[in-house]
Amino acid sequence: AQKITQTQPGMFVQEKEAVTLDCTYDTSDPSYGLFWYKQPSSGEMIFLIYQGSYDQQNATEGRYSLNFQKARKSANLVISASQLGDSAMYFCAMRANSGYSTLTFGKGTMLLVSP
Amino acid sequence: ETGVTQTPRHLVMGMTNKKSLKCEQHLGHNAMYWYKQSAKKPLELMFVYNFKEQTENNSVPSRFSPECPNSSHLFLHLHTLQPEDSALYLCASSQTTGGFSNEQFFGPGTRLTVL
Numbered sequence: 001a002q003k004i005t006q007t008q009p010g011m012f013v014q015e016k017e018a019v020t021l022d023c024t025y026d027t028s029d030p031s032y033g034l035f036w037y038k039q040p041s042s043g044e045m046i047f048l049i050y051q052g053s054y055d056q057q058n059a060t061e062g063r064y065s066l067n068f069q070k071a072r073k074s075a076n077l078v079i080s081a082s083q084l085g086d087s088a089m090y091f092c093a094m095r096a097n098s099g100y101s102t103l104t105f106g107k108g109t110m111l112l113v114s115p
Numbered sequence: 116e117t118g119v120t121q122t123p124r125h126l127v128m129g130m131t132n133k134k135s136l137k138c139e140q141h142l143g144h145n146a147m148y149w150y151k152q153s154a155k156k157p158l159e160l161m162f163v164y165n166f167k168e169q170t171e172n173n174s175v176p177s178r179f180s181p182e183c184p185n186s187s188h189l190f191l192h193l194h195t196l197q198p199e200d201s202a203l204y205l206c207a208s209s210q211t212t213g214g215f216s217n218e219q220f221f222g223p224g225t226r227l228t229v230l
Contacts, residue, residue, distance in 0.1 A: 004157075033216045033217075035218070037221075042223060043203055043205070043223050043224035043226070044221055044222065044223040044224065045158075045205060045207070045221035046221075047218055047219070047220065047221075050216065050218060052216055091158065093158075095217070102160055102163075102171070103160065103219060104157075105157045105158040106157060107155070107156070107157050108157075
C-alpha cells in the first residue's frame with residue numbers, strides 16, 4: 001500500500017519569499033512517480049510538477065522545484081518568489097508501478113500568501 | 116472548450132432524486148477517472164475507465180453508477196444519495212492508465228449537496 005503524509009495543514013508566507021511544503025511518502029515499490037497539484041478555491045486540480053523515482057536530478061518547473069530525498073522518502077515542494085495567486089491548497093500524490101492507475105493523495109496543505 | 120470540463124458546477128439534490136454528473140475531456144486521452152473530495156479527507160478514487168472499459172471500482176456504493184460511452188465522455192449517475200455523499204466530485208483524464216509517470220488532468224469539479 002502507498003501512503004502520502006503532509007504534516008502542515010496550513011502555511012503562511014509573505015509575497016516574494018520562498019516557501020517549502022513538506023511531503024513524505026511510503027511505498028515498497030522500487031518504481032514510482034511523485035506529483036504535486038495546486039487546488040485554488042475554484043476547485044480545479046492543477047498539475048505543477050512530477051518527479052520519477054529513478055530521476056537523477058530534482059525536477060523544476062518555473063518557480064516550482066521538488067526537493068527529492070529518496071533515502072528519507074521525502075518530496076518537498078519549493079515555491080520561490082511567492083505570489084498572491086499562489087494562495088491555494090497544495091496536494092502531494094504518488095503512483096507506484098504496481099498501483100496501476102491509482103494516484104494516492106495526501107490531505108493537502110493550505111498556503112496563504114500575504115502582501 | 117479545452118482540457119476537462121464538468122457540468123453542472125453546483126448541484127443540490129434531495130435524497131430521493133436522480134441526477135447525473137457529466138465530464139468531457141478534449142485532450143484525446145483514453146483513461147478517465149472519478150474522484151470524491153470530502154472536507155478534511157484526502158482525495159478518494161472512485162472509478163477508472165480505460166478505453167471505455169471500467170478497470171477499477173474502489174468499493175463505491177451502488178447508489179453511484181458510472182457510465183463511459185466513449186473515451187471523451189464520462190457520467191456519474193446518482194440516485195438515493197445520503198447527506199454524507201455531499202462533496203466535490205472531480206473528473207480527471209490521462210493518456211492511459213499504465214505507467215507511473217502518467218499525469219492526470221482534472222476538471223473543475225461538481226460541488227454536490229445532498230439534503
